Amino acid sequence: MNNKSNILKSPTGMKAYLPRIALELKELEQMIMDNFSLWGYQPVLTPTVEYLEALKLGMGDALEKGLYKFIDYEGNILVLRPEMTAPIARCIAASLNEIRLPLRVSYCASVFRYEEPQAGKNREFYQLGIELLGAGDAAADAEAIILAIESLKKAGLEDFNLDIGHVGYLNGLIAELGLTEEMEYAIKAYLNKRDLVGLNNYLAGLELEGKEILEELPLLRGPVEVLEKARRLADNRLSHAALDNLQQIYNYVADYGFLDYITFDLGLIRGFDYYTGVVFEGFTGGLGYNLCGGGRYDHLLERYCSVEIPAIGFALGLERIRLALKNQKKSMRQEKEKKLLIYNEDDGKLARLAFRLARVLREKGIVTVMVPRSQIEEEYPPADRWEEMASTGRVDEVYYIKDGETLLIKELLTGQEKSIQLVGSWEEKIWENW
Amino acid sequence: MGELVIALPKGRMMESVVNILKEAGFISRDLNIEEMSRKLVFKDEETGNSFLLAKPKDVPVYVEHGAADIGITGKDVILEHGKRLYELADLEVGACKLVVAVPEEKGISRLEEIPEYSRVATSYPNITRDFFQQQGIQVEIIQLYGSVELAPLVDLADLIVDITSTGTTLRKNRLIPIATITESSSRLIVNSVSYKTRFEEINGLLARLRERSGN
Numbered sequence: 001m002n003n004k005s006n007i008l009k010s011p012t013g014m015k016a017y018l019p020r021i022a023l024e025l026k027e028l029e030q031m032i033m034d035n036f037s038l039w040g041y042q043p044v045l046t047p048t049v050e051y052l053e054a055l056k057l058g059m060g061d062a063l064e065k066g067l068y069k070f071i072d073y074e075g076n077i078l079v080l081r082p083e084m085t086a087p088i089a090r091c092i093a094a095s096l097n098e099i100r101l102p103l104r105v106s107y108c109a110s111v112f113r114y115e116e117p118q119a120g121k122n123r124e125f126y127q128l129g130i131e132l133l134g135a136g137d138a139a140a141d142a143e144a145i146i147l148a149i150e151s152l153k154k155a156g157l158e159d160f161n162l163d164i165g166h167v168g169y170l171n172g173l174i175a176e177l178g179l180t181e182e183m184e185y186a187i188k189a190y191l192n193k194r195d196l197v198g199l200n201n202y203l204a205g206l207e208l209e210g211k212e213i214l215e216e217l218p219l220l221r222g223p224v225e226v227l228e229k230a231r232r233l234a235d236n237r238l239s240h241a242a243l244d245n246l247q248q249i250y251n252y253v254a255d256y257g258f259l260d261y262i263t264f265d266l267g268l269i270r271g272f273d274y275y276t277g278v279v280f281e282g283f284t285g286g287l288g289y290n291l292c293g294g295g296r297y298d299h300l301l302e303r304y305c306s307v308e309i310p311a312i313g314f315a316l317g318l319e320r321i322r323l324a325l326k327n328q329k330k331s332m333r334q335e336k337e338k339k340l341l342i343y344n345e346d347d348g349k350l351a352r353l354a355f356r357l358a359r360v361l362r363e364k365g366i367v368t369v370m371v372p373r374s375q376i377e378e379e380y381p382p383a384d385r386w387e388e389m390a391s392t393g394r395v396d397e398v399y400y401i402k403d404g405e406t407l408l409i410k411e412l413l414t415g416q417e418k419s420i421q422l423v424g425s426w427e428e429k430i431w432e433n434w
Numbered sequence: 435m436g437e438l439v440i441a442l443p444k445g446r447m448m449e450s451v452v453n454i455l456k457e458a459g460f461i462s463r464d465l466n467i468e469e470m471s472r473k474l475v476f477k478d479e480e481t482g483n484s485f486l487l488a489k490p491k492d493v494p495v496y497v498e499h500g501a502a503d504i505g506i507t508g509k510d511v512i513l514e515h516g517k518r519l520y521e522l523a524d525l526e527v528g529a530c531k532l533v534v535a536v537p538e539e540k541g542i543s544r545l546e547e548i549p550e551y552s553r554v555a556t557s558y559p560n561i562t563r564d565f566f567q568q569q570g571i572q573v574e575i576i577q578l579y580g581s582v583e584l585a586p587l588v589d590l591a592d593l594i595v596d597i598t599s600t601g602t603t604l605r606k607n608r609l610i611p612i613a614t615i616t617e618s619s620s621r622l623i624v625n626s627v628s629y630k631t632r633f634e635e636i637n638g639l640l641a642r643l644r645e646r647s648g649n
Binding site for chain 2: 163181193194195196197218221222258263265283285286287288289427
């Protein structure tokens with residue numbers, strides 16, 4: 001163990017963000033959370049750690065490999081939450097008597113997965129998302145999908161797409177063809193990895209009537225016409241119901257004017273085993289990873305509280321949205337007006353004056369940073385030097401308290417200068433003259 | 435707009451792979467392979483596609499991170515890489531097997547006879563580890579980057595895991611293959627996002643490749 005070498009490091013796969021990037025992330029978060037609240041979604045906060053047994057109940061065994069686990073003093077196994085849907089389902093299931101359905105909740109939270117560290121994949125990352133609990137109709141499906149699209153748009157992304165599939169379509173085919181559980185597992189694994197060679201080799205070794213449909217499945221991707229093609233291939237009630245559901249979602253999305261952002265993909269399989277209906281994933285060119293993912297999970301809450309509560313939700317990857325915006329050269333921040341308040345240090349009288357002046361400015365919502373004169377190299381540096389000297393980001397105006405009577409104001413963009421006498425009720429005069 | 439970036443494997447597979455892509459209309463027929471192999475990156479003006487030439491083991495890396503939309507490399511390499519890549523077609527060239535081979539004089543003919551803690555030399559450490567774990571045999575893995583058959587000769591390892599196509603190299607070094615871990619041939623792999631954003635082009639290529647192989 002060489003602990004000394006770890007002193008300056010973040011743990012593997014985890015990141016510290018300094019203000020420049022942290023601000024961009026926080027503003028993106030704000031924009032998206034504001035949009036969630038326009039749809040009536042209210043935030044929830046859940047514990048960062050959960051009991052392993054509780055999460056496993058919701059998520060199945062699939063994710064256990066990628067979990068951070070540790071043991072508390074009572075011997076319980078705790079995990080850092082790897083996603084938010086199961087923890088929220090658990091919390092809601094535990095407080096059913098306090099809530100009214102349908103319930104709309106949102107979150108922005110860091111989640112943890114023990115993945116091999118590589119570009120674009122951190123072990124701690126930030127997710128924003130919503131869950132709509134207690135609504136099982138196509139309108140709820142469409143609400144989630146439209147909200148996902150709208151949130152990405154409001155974040156500033158233009159060139160992106162959501163792939164929409166449905167768990168019911170494949171499950172209908174599996175029942176129709178009479179596949180065993182083992183076959184179902186294998187086929188879903190191949191589809192999930194899009195290993196078409198593996199899938200075709202596997203199918204070639206099966207004595208199974210009608211298996212050609214499964215070979216076609218990965219190609220069932222495209223605009224709404226795909227649904228008709230899929231309908232002709234399947235001959236069972238479950239698959240057709242799934243297609244009806246997708247057609248309804250299509251109609252709602254069309255009415256909302258978001259058709260440009262969706263594509264149907266009936267070969268889409270998502271990793272979590274709790275999905276029961278529509279599933280979707282968003283991606284954009286130039287970013288090798290999904291921007292978002294979600295779907296319907298009608299039996300997840302039942303696992304916790306034995307009451308069937310239909311639900312749908314999605315999560316957006318906050319850092320991935322930022323990377324996508326950066327790749328598309330979109331500017332992310334609209335900075336607030338910022339002023340620098342410089343004061344000469346004498347016996348402290350001017351510093352007291354500076355505090356009073358700063359208060360006046362901040363009450364007007366102006367970002368004001370106080371800097372003693374001795375921190376500035378020259379008395380009147382060129383405009384572009386202010387920022388680095390004061391390390392506060394962009395600066396619009398400099399207020400300089402030179403002595404107890406005069407305030408010099410310099411507007412950096414235009415170079416315009418003026419001075420105000422700090423006598424009488426000068427606090428009001430600042431606004432009169434401006 | 436229809437251009438794709440394709441990562442091609444340098445070396446023994448390259449010629450047959452290029453010929454297949456020519457047949458599928460993805461590389462213009464008059465491009466000279468000798469000339470191509472001297473460059474790292476080149477653009478085919480006729481089809482608009484760009485190609486980058488990489489070591490077969492690096493092809494999955496270029497594709498995984500989206501530096502190339504698609505790539506062609508061996509199944510053995512894809513398995514060893516182990517990352518999330520879409521594998522869409524078998525080009526059925528560059529066929530080989532990944533085998534466990536033991537020096538003749540050890541007299542071992544079955545996996546069960548391998549002593550515990552044997553040293554295995556290989557340039558496929560991940561596949562080898564997974565395979566022996568599945569078999570319940572504890573071994574010590576020694577990673578080499580080439581000429582793996584040398585290791586038993588100088589007593590660096592007790593056995594090897596390596597690819598073989600005709601078996602000549604193994605025979606020459608008096609190594610007996612006792613088990614096949616996997617069969618391999620060259621595969622078309624695709625970046626998971628390119629598969630969606632370039633769906634038309636990629637599926638066009640896929641259809642032509644399937645037509646060619648007749649399945």
